[in-house]
Amino acid sequence: METFIKASLQSLFQTIAQTQTKAELHQAFMMEVGQYFAAKRRSLYFLDQLPSINDSSPLMLKKALSLDHNPVLRYLVQKHAAVHDEVILPPGVWQTICPRADHGHVMVGPIISQGQLVGGIAVTRHRQDPKFTAENLADLNALCLHVSTRLAVLQTQPAPIQFKDDCLTPREAQIAKLVAQGMTNKEIGAELWITENSVKQALKRMFRKLKVSSRAEMVAQLVS
Structure with a gap:
């Protein structure tokens, strides 16, 4: 008992x-x-x-x-x-x-x-x-x-990010959330089990999609 x-x-x-x-x-x-x-x-x-x-x-x-x-x-x-x-x-x-x-x-x-x-x-x-x-x-x-x-x-803990735009892929959305938490490319890569270069390339694609030029600008546009 x-x-x-x-x-x-x-x-x-x-x-x-x-x-x-x-x-x-x-x-x-x-x-x-x-x-x-x-x-x-x-x-x-x-x-x-x-x-x-x-x-x-x-x-x-x-x-x-x-x-x-x-x-x-x-x-x-x-x-x-x-x-x-x-x-x-x-x-x-x-x-x-x-x-x-x-x-x-x-x-x-x-x-x-x-x-x-x-x-x-x-x-x-x-x-x-x-x-x-x-x-x-x-x-x-x-x-x-x-x-x-x-x-x-x-x-x-940071509040969950709510995206205004649904143009991101699921992987890109994961990266965006980690960027919003202040993680570096290296830290994001380790968290998602991908290379640092893969993170860099993903961010470039995301910047083009969202027509932004910085991480801060990207987060500001995505967070509702």
Whole structure:
């Protein structure tokens, strides 16, 4: 049983490492998280995407996002650490705070960027299901660390280039993207497993097609 749990956790780590966008984390990663923790509900959220709270907001939503009403959320915001309800509350008290049956047990963990809380991972179980354990909490902490690290990497990567012109061949498009990343002809050749001279000749053809005379001019014309 222990080997299976470790393999499953490693699989989640690999899924995180392979994601390219926040959307991919939502689509692929969170389904696996729900299964891993045997959760009734699961969510990955970012604070800048949460709905704004106003007078017309549902009362349940107001309470869920209120630091005064929700001690689990308050702990997450103050400590930047994963927590489940029975870490900070006596058994059964959480159910009096949140009466929803499918939120009978709740566990949340932080997503951190540059020292700031930017989001979280939340999983819940039905009140009749087993409560979350210390091992669950440790696993969620590990997953949050991997998600935070992956997001930091994604934020430093150049945005994918969107071409205005479709006159380039697939190989020329690859070269153009690498040029936009600041690579030299030698580096591009090594990346694409072609000679430096092949890169030079390809760039000459691309310059003629686009009627430009420099790498910077080519990139400026291609990037939307």
